Amino acid sequence: MFFSNIINKVNQLSVFLEGSSIPQYLIFFVFALGSVLIGKYTPGIVQIIINRFMPNLGKEITNNFIRPLTKLFQIAGTFILISLSSVWLEDYKALYNFLNPLIVLAVVISIAWLASRLFQQLLRIYGIEIIRKSGLEADELLLVFETIVNVAIGFIAAIGYAQTQRFPLTGLLAGVSIGGVAISFAASKTLEQLFGTVVLYLDRPFIPGDYIRFSLTSGYTPPEGETYGRVESIGLRSTKIRVAATGTLYIVPNNQLANTGIENITRGKKVMVLLYLDFTKKLIEREKALVEQVVKNSTDSVFGIDPGSTKIAVFDHEHTDKCRARITFFILGSSENSIQLRKRLLEVANQNISKELKNFGIDFYLQEPNIYVDSPVTI
Numbered sequence: 001m002f003f004s005n006i007i008n009k010v011n012q013l014s015v016f017l018e019g020s021s022i023p024q025y026l027i028f029f030v031f032a033l034g035s036v037l038i039g040k041y042t043p044g045i046v047q048i049i050i051n052r053f054m055p056n057l058g059k060e061i062t063n064n065f066i067r068p069l070t071k072l073f074q075i076a077g078t079f080i081l082i083s084l085s086s087v088w089l090e091d092y093k094a095l096y097n098f099l100n101p102l103i104v105l106a107v108v109i110s111i112a113w114l115a116s117r118l119f120q121q122l123l124r125i126y127g128i129e130i131i132r133k134s135g136l137e138a139d140e141l142l143l144v145f146e147t148i149v150n151v152a153i154g155f156i157a158a159i160g161y162a163q164t165q166r167f168p169l170t171g172l173l174a175g176v177s178i179g180g181v182a183i184s185f186a187a188s189k190t191l192e193q194l195f196g197t198v199v200l201y202l203d204r205p206f207i208p209g210d211y212i213r214f215s216l217t218s219g220y221t222p223p224e225g226e227t228y229g230r231v232e233s234i235g236l237r238s239t240k241i242r243v244a245a246t247g248t249l250y251i252v253p254n255n256q257l258a259n260t261g262i263e264n265i266t267r268g269k270k271v272m273v274l275l276y277l278d279f280t281k282k283l284i285e286r287e288k289a290l291v292e293q294v295v296k297n298s299t300d301s302v303f304g305i306d307p308g309s310t311k312i313a314v315f316d317h318e319h320t321d322k323c324r325a326r327i328t329f330f331i332l333g334s335s336e337n338s339i340q341l342r343k344r345l346l347e348v349a350n351q352n353i354s355k356e357l358k359n360f361g362i363d364f365y366l367q368e369p370n371i372y373v374d375s376p377v378t379i
Contacts, residue, residue: 312326
């Protein structure tokens with residue numbers, strides 16, 4: 001009933017404005033300004049809709065999806081409203097034909113971006129738990145699957161935008177195919193280097209600023225057979241690396257780097273995690289040993305935690321009749337995204353620790369937030 005009343009009011013306002021003498025470009029300007037203002041309330045509007053149709057899941061969806069992505073919901077909502085307002089520009093053909101593709105592009109990009117982040121949240125919150133309950137390991141394959149879905153979202157967004165703008169996709173693809181065959185014969189070496197660039201950008205074995213060590217085939221390798229340096233830039237054809245020993249700039253074709261083994265020194269860093277568990281009572285020696293065993297088993301089962309790095313110290317408070325446990329270990333990851341995945345896996349491990357200890361009658365609460373410290377790299 002609430003939304004029906006709003007729709008009726010909007011229809012009445014549209015009929016009134018169509019019969020008025022107000023210039024339609026001015027109406028568009030007012031509606032666009034209103035879209036910017038109303039777009040800020042998109043998360044609240046989505047929350048109302050969810051609570052209306054899914055009251056049992058409303059709070060969970062709000063906490064897990066809407067609040068973490070508030071800004072993206074606002075951006076998407078604003079562009080959607082501006083797109084709806086563009087109907088008032090249809091009488092101004094030149095202006096409409098210029099602005100409409102840009103507005104639609106902004107809508108498509110914002111929705112695709114929001115869909116990508118929503119899927120990431122879904123995967124991190126529910127996907128990991130489902131995989132672990134299935135007896136499988138939640139590892140880097142999750143990141144690969146996430147990348148595949150993001151590529152699919154981008155492809156669907158591109159197709160959707162092309163359809164709205166009535167691009168001749170069939171003819172375009174056929175032309176690209178024929179042209180691609182002709183170009184491949186004329187510039188095979190250049191294309192090989194460009195494909196190497198694509199591989200480097202998709203696989204991301206390094207980024208500008210990383211220190212790497214690598215060894216290339218004959219013709220590109222220095223006399224010592226191995227090169228260590230800092231990546232300065234990744235171009236369309238080659239990558240520029242500042243050699244550490246001499247300070248000279250080493251320019252390597254991207255297809256050579258894509259086909260060689262690369263040791264990324266920068267990403268060899270570890271992130272130290274420090275956790276504190278405060279128990280509601282003083283533990284006897286048997287209970288302390290049980291806590292150490294449960295914690296060690298739970299952390300060792302998490303993919304990406306440095307094996308054997310877990311250190312557990314259970315001690316009594318000096319002025320209370322309670323106990324505290326200090327837990328430290330190292331998380332390993334090849335990128336910031338994988339480190340975030342490890343942190344999510346750690347949250348699952350914390351839940352398992354709490355569940356197991358409560359089964360033994362040992363209650364505790366976890367000090368928040370967890371402390372993460374970057375460990376320096378030894379070169």
